Structures are given as C-alpha cells and as structure tokens.
Amino acid sequence: MTFVGLAVTFLGFVIAFSSLGITDSTGGRLGMVLAGIVVSLIGIMGVLTPAYQKTWIFKK
Amino acid sequence: MTKKIVLVLAVMSCLARGGTALAQAPAPEPAAAAPAAAAQAAPAALPITDADLKAAVKPTDRANGDPDGALTGTANDIAIADAKAGLTVADVLNQIGANRIGVNFTWTLLCGFLIMFMQAGFAVVEAGLCRAKNANHTMMMNFMVYGVGMLAYFLIGFPLQMGGAGAIANLGGTPVLNSEFVVHLFGKDIGLFGNTGYLLMHRGTYDVAVMVIFLFQMVFMDTTTTIVTGTLCERWKYAAFMVSTMFLGAFTYPIFANWAWGGGWLAMLGSNFGLGHGYADFAGSGVVHSVGGITALACALIVGPRIGKFTRDGKPNPIPGHDIMWVLCGCFILAFGWFGFNPGSTLAMSGNGGLRAASVAVNTMLAGMTGSFGGILYMWIRYGKPDASMSGNAFLAGLVAITAPSGFVNPVASAVIGLVAGVLVCVSCEFVERVLKVDDPVGAISVHGTNGIWGVLATGLFADGKSNYGGSWNGVAGNVTGLFYGDVGQFVAQLMGVATLVGFVFVLSFVFNLFVDWFVGQRVSAKSELQGLDLPEMGALAYPDFVLKPESELTTA
Numbered sequence: 001m002t003f004v005g006l007a008v009t010f011l012g013f014v015i016a017f018s019s020l021g022i023t024d025s026t027g028g029r030l031g032m033v034l035a036g037i038v039v040s041l042i043g044i045m046g047v048l049t050p051a052y053q054k055t056w057i058f059k060k
Numbered sequence: 061m062t063k064k065i066v067l068v069l070a071v072m073s074c075l076a077r078g079g080t081a082l083a084q085a086p087a088p089e090p091a092a093a094a095p096a097a098a099a100q101a102a103p104a105a106l107p108i109t110d111a112d113l114k115a116a117v118k119p120t121d122r123a124n125g126d127p128d129g130a131l132t133g134t135a136n137d138i139a140i141a142d143a144k145a146g147l148t149v150a151d152v153l154n155q156i157g158a159n160r161i162g163v164n165f166t167w168t169l170l171c172g173f174l175i176m177f178m179q180a181g182f183a184v185v186e187a188g189l190c191r192a193k194n195a196n197h198t199m200m201m202n203f204m205v206y207g208v209g210m211l212a213y214f215l216i217g218f219p220l221q222m223g224g225a226g227a228i229a230n231l232g233g234t235p236v237l238n239s240e241f242v243v244h245l246f247g248k249d250i251g252l253f254g255n256t257g258y259l260l261m262h263r264g265t266y267d268v269a270v271m272v273i274f275l276f277q278m279v280f281m282d283t284t285t286t287i288v289t290g291t292l293c294e295r296w297k298y299a300a301f302m303v304s305t306m307f308l309g310a311f312t313y314p315i316f317a318n319w320a321w322g323g324g325w326l327a328m329l330g331s332n333f334g335l336g337h338g339y340a341d342f343a344g345s346g347v348v349h350s351v352g353g354i355t356a357l358a359c360a361l362i363v364g365p366r367i368g369k370f371t372r373d374g375k376p377n378p379i380p381g382h383d384i385m386w387v388l389c390g391c392f393i394l395a396f397g398w399f400g401f402n403p404g405s406t407l408a409m410s411g412n413g414g415l416r417a418a419s420v421a422v423n424t425m426l427a428g429m430t431g432s433f434g435g436i437l438y439m440w441i442r443y444g445k446p447d448a449s450m451s452g453n454a455f456l457a458g459l460v461a462i463t464a465p466s467g468f469v470n471p472v473a474s475a476v477i478g479l480v481a482g483v484l485v486c487v488s489c490e491f492v493e494r495v496l497k498v499d500d501p502v503g504a505i506s507v508h509g510t511n512g513i514w515g516v517l518a519t520g521l522f523a524d525g526k527s528n529y530g531g532s533w534n535g536v537a538g539n540v541t542g543l544f545y546g547d548v549g550q551f552v553a554q555l556m557g558v559a560t561l562v563g564f565v566f567v568l569s570f571v572f573n574l575f576v577d578w579f580v581g582q583r584v585s586a587k588s589e590l591q592g593l594d595l596p597e598m599g600a601l602a603y604p605d606f607v608l609k610p611e612s613e614l615t616t617a
Contacts, residue, residue, distance in 0.1 A: 002574070006567050013563025016556060020333050021246035026549050029335070033555045040563035048361060048570075049496050053374075056364040056497075057586070 005048030012040025113147040160410040161232040161269075167414070168231065168272050171404025174397050175279040179206050179286060181393030185456075186290040187602075188386035189449060189502045193592025194294045195382065195602035201289040201301050208302050209285040212309030213278050214259065221314035222277060223254020225322045229530065230408035231272055236264035240323050248332040251324040253315055276404065277317070280348050283401075284313050287352030290502035291360050295367075295589050298597050300582045304359065307572050313351055316565055320347045326560065329553045330536040336550025338534035339557040340523070342420070343405040345464030345515025350561045353509020357498065358570040363582045365499030367589055376493050379501065384448045391452040395428055398459050402466040406529070413529035416467065423466045424459065427478030431458015434482020442486075450486055453503045457485035457511040464515040468523035468540045477518045481511045513558050520554030523547075 016036030019029040116135040126132050138155045140147055183202035190198045224240020227233045239256040242249040257265040260274060285305045292301070319326040320341050330338035341347050370376055381387060403421040408414030435454020439447040458478030462469075465477060488506035492498050498505065523542035533540050543551040576582060583589075588596035592608075595601060 006570060009563055010567045011563075013559055013567070016559035016563065020329075024334075026335070026552055029333075030548070030552050030555070033552060033559050036559045037555065037562060040559065040566070044357075044562065044566060045496060049498070052361045052364070053497055056370075057367055 001047060001051035005043050005051060007043070008047055009040045009043030012036040012038070012043060015039060108149060110146070110148045113149065113152060117147050161230075163410045164230045164232075164408040164414065165268075165272055167409040167417075168276050168404060168407050171400035172272075172276040172279050174400025175276075175283065175404070176206075176397075178279075178283060178394050178397030178401070181390045181397060182283075182286045182290070183390070184386040184393070185390035185452070186293055186502050188383040188390065189290070189381035190293045191379065191592065192382040192603055192606065192608055193594055193601075195594065196598045196600060197298065197593035198289070198293045199602065200598055201293065201296070201298070202286055204302065205286045205289055205305055206282055208305045209282045209309035210278055212306045213281050213314070214274075216258075216310040217281060217314040218260070218274055218277065219255060219257040219262065220253045220311070221281075221317045221322050222273060223256035223322070224251060224318070224324075225254065225273075228269065228273060228407065230406075230412050230414065231269040234267065234269045234273060236267055236270065237273075239263070240318075246333075248328075250332075251318070251322075251328060253318050253324070254322055273407075276407070280344055280401075281309055281313050281317070283344075284348050284352040284355075285309055287349070287504050287508045288356045288359055290504040291356035291500045292363055293501055294593065295363060295583050296359075297581060297584050300576050300580050303576050303580055304573055304582075307576075308351075308355060308569070312355060312565060312568050312572070313347075315568075316351055316560070317347045319560070320557065326553075326557055327534045329556060330534050330549075334549060335553040335556070336520075336547050337532075337536040337538070337540045337553070339553045340468065340519050340533060340540045340550065341464045341516060341557065342467035342519070343402045343463045345460060345462075345512045345519075346557050346561060348512075349460045349463060349508040350512030350516065351565055353505050353507070353512055354561055354566045355569040356500070357505045357509060358566055359573050359582070360498050360500060360505065362570070362573050362577050365497070366501070367586060369499045370497060374497050376497070381449065381501075387449055388452050391455050394456060395459060398424055398428070398463075402463055405467065411530075413527060416527055416529070419471075419527075420466045422471055423469060423474035424462055426471055426474045427458040427462030427466075427481070428455050429458070430475045430478035431455050431461070431482035431485075434458070434479045434484075435486055436482075438483050438486045450489070450503075453489070453507050454482035454485050457481040457507050460508055460511040461515040461518060463512075465519040465522055467529070468519060468527050468542070470522075470524055470526065473518075473522040473524070477515070477522065480518075481514055484514055485511055513561065516554050516557050516561075517551075520551035523550065
C-alpha cells in the first residue's frame, strides 16, 4: 500500500504539471491543478496514512 | 466605573486635540520676497570635468581630531584608479556603483546573520515543548542541523539550487551562476537544477557576490532542515537525523528552491506559459517552510507516534512540554530573526525596490501579531484557556504565512493573512492529531506545512501590484498581482507550486526516508524512548541535577 499511496500522490503532481501541455486556457489549468492537488492529498491522507497507522505502536 | 472611563477618555481627547493644535500651529507668513529681477535664463548645464573634481580634493587638517565628523568622509576618500591622473569622473562614478553594491552586501549579510540566529530560537522552542528527559537530544539535533545542513549545501545543494540563477543585479551581477540543466517540454525549456558552484570554487564562483548569496541562501536552507527535528523529537535516532538532514540539504530543498528561485520551471511559469509572474514566493513560505513541514509529515508517517501518545482506540493523550518559558522566549528570538528573513529577501537597500524592505518588515510584524491573536482567541473560546504553546505557535504561523506574500501585499492584507494563519494552525493541529493521528510534539507540520501553503496561496490572492522590484519579476514585466486584483494566472501559478509541494516534494522526502529506515533505522528502541533519549543517544542528561517526575504523575488541567 506504501507504493500505491506514493504512486497516487505523485500522480497528482503529474496531473497538475501536465496541464501546462494539455491546455492553454487558464481556467483549464486551474481545474487540472486543483484536481492534481486533491489526488495528491488522497494519496497522502487516504492511502498512505491509514496504511502506516496499522504499523504504529498504539495498534500493536 | 463607566463614568470614570468616559471622563478619562474625554480629558485625553481634549489633550490630544490641544496637542495637535500646538503641533500644527500655522507657520508664520513667509517674508515678502525681494522684488524679482527679470527672470534670467538658467545658465546652460556645464559638464563636470576632471578639473572640477581635482578642485574638490582639499587637504583637511585633522591634527586636533574631528569631534563633529565634518572633516571625515570627503572627496579625499574616493578611491583613485590612477594616482598620477588624480581624481576623475570615472573614479566618482565607480565609487557610486561600489557604494550601492556595498550597501546591498551589508544589508544582505546582516540579514543573513539574523536568520542564522533563528537556529537558537527553533532550538529552545523545540526543547521547551519536549519532555525534560529528551532535552539534550532535541537541543543537539538543532545544534548539529546547522553544521550538517551547511555541509550538504556547500558540497551539493548550493550548485543545484543556484547554479543557474543568473545575474543578481542587486549584488553586482553574479554572471558566473549561468549553468542550468534544462529539458525541452511542451515547447519550452524547463529548468530542473543548476550545475555550477561546487565547493564555491567551481567555474568562477570564488566570487564575493556568490559568497553573499551562498550565505543568505544557506541560512534559509537550515531553517527548513530544523523544522523536521521538531516533529520527530523524542523518538528519532540521532544517526538517522543526520543522514536525513544531509539529503534534505543536498537534494530536496535545493531542487524545489531552484524551481522557485534559481531560474527553474516554477519561476518561469509566467514567461513560458503566461501564468502571472510565475510562482512567486518572496521569502519562502513554500520553499522553506512548506518543504520543511511536508518533509516532517513524511518522516512522521514512517517513524510513527511516541509511546503513550495515543490509546489503543486512537484517542490522543496530551504530553506537555517541560519549559513553556523557553518556548515563548524562542518565539521572540524567531520573530527577531524574521526581520532578516523577509526584509532581507530584497537583497538590496539601494535600487530595485530595496527600500520596500521597510514595508516588508511592517507586514511581517503585523502578521505575527494578528496570528497570535487568532490563536489565543481560538483556544480561549474553544477550550476556556489562552493556551501558551498554541499562542506561540499561532504567532509563528502568522510569520510563516506572511513570508511568501510579504513583498507583494499591503499592511491590511498582512494582518488578515496573519489572523487566518493563527486560527488555521489550531484547526490544523487538531486535524493532524485527531484525524490523521500523526504525532507532532511541536506542531511543526501545522505551523510550517499548512501555513506555508496558506502563505503561497495568499500571495496569489492578495498581491496588490504596488511593489516594484526593478520593473519585473521572474522575467515578466510589471508587478506581481493576485486574484483579488485581477490576475487569475498568478493564482494558478501559486497552485502549481502547492501541487509540486504535496505531490513531488512529499514523495521525494518519503522515498528517501524509507531508505534511511531500511538501512539505518529511523526510530530508537522502545526502551530508549521510555528512558528518554538523553542518556541512550547522547550519553548525558540535559538536567543531571534534577530528579525527573515519573510520567504517570504528569497531568494537564
């Protein structure tokens, strides 16, 4: 799950960065960058954090 | 009581009005001008000749000293290139240029010295917020982070960050910083990292202006590295701390800083893709504080919480620090150093908007003030007490949040930014602890990570277009202007910076620290942690004369 979480997080950056090549519209870029940020946050808070919580000392 | 207050206010008002009247007494009428002769044409401007200058050089008699300073600092002190030729126009012009750059060097270096002193502030804040049994270890992390970070930056980090920064006009040029590795993407040159300046000797970087920018940028980098130590204190292995810090100072920080400040692709979003003036981060809410806070989050996930921080069902237990006095004193040390951090980022007091450092300093001060109000009011209303540690953190949050926009916004916006930061840090601390269940003893993730991002976004919202740093920013003519003043593109550029921080910097930091965990091990043993890290890791207690209370007796009100 660590690698899945990292991949999702990085995917968010790729989505945001690729907006520069996919569209010239400021509005379009705004949408894609926001989407990228949300995807990255899902990767960090939705995938990585729960995966690591299971290994923490208070769960053992 | 109310009547007394009204009476006092009325008396004060009268005194104020009277004082104002006295202060603003109309000036006496000017004496009637002497009858003017027929206006004469102004004499034609005469060029200053070398002969004029030679006449200005007069011997001064200082045999009896110079008590009022009238004789010191004259044309005699201008450096002369050719003693035989004497003082020339060229000498005078060269002296003017040297004075300008000298002023800017002095300003930048002194600000760098102030920022260096922030290391002491961070050290005592973190040590005060940890338990006494870990104080030596925490202080030692903050002590050595200065050296470890500097070494990494000297060897690798500075060339990566600033190798392609180009000429810095305020410091006399730095034309040798001219090697940026670029890839061609989307029809543009995308700068990724610099490649000049290794050991400050490589390719002409043994240069006085490069020395100034190295020192100034190095102390910024050290601020980033010290942030992580606060989140991981009380359970981080000292060896792991050193390795992790080396990587942060050598790679993670410099790469993002190159993209933002060193001519990299984030800075060029304006000139390459029409997004405002590119990612604008005046003094580093994103580059310094968010990188530190996000790296701290990545490491905290890997290392895990302290023993006893959470119950089995995930309910957090408060673990109070051992010295709140040092915490608040440290906050003042940091605020003092911040006068170097933000105003110093003009890199000038002469030319190219250098005098705007005055505005930057006031913006910084206001945001810290309103930040503290935001935090203290939030805690007082929500929990019934004005919590000292959160008040200090809110003060710092305001300073973090204003760091990026400080050069571009007005005082009212600064106050608003700080106030929002003060409330945001409290909410973020609760979220990180109760929802994410991440243990952060000093709140660094919320102070620096969350509010660093808020500062980046605030730049894209509140920049009012009134600043002027030489008529352009990041190669785009005009002044940085945010969404509220009509530039959507600027806000998108800031968002791109945020996406890079959460999507790239976090991953880079996480991956590297995973390797550190596999090969070195990040966390101390449970036995060491319960004993306190001072003895097992450092071999000495911070307070050997004190008998420390067992933790079961430590409670909060």
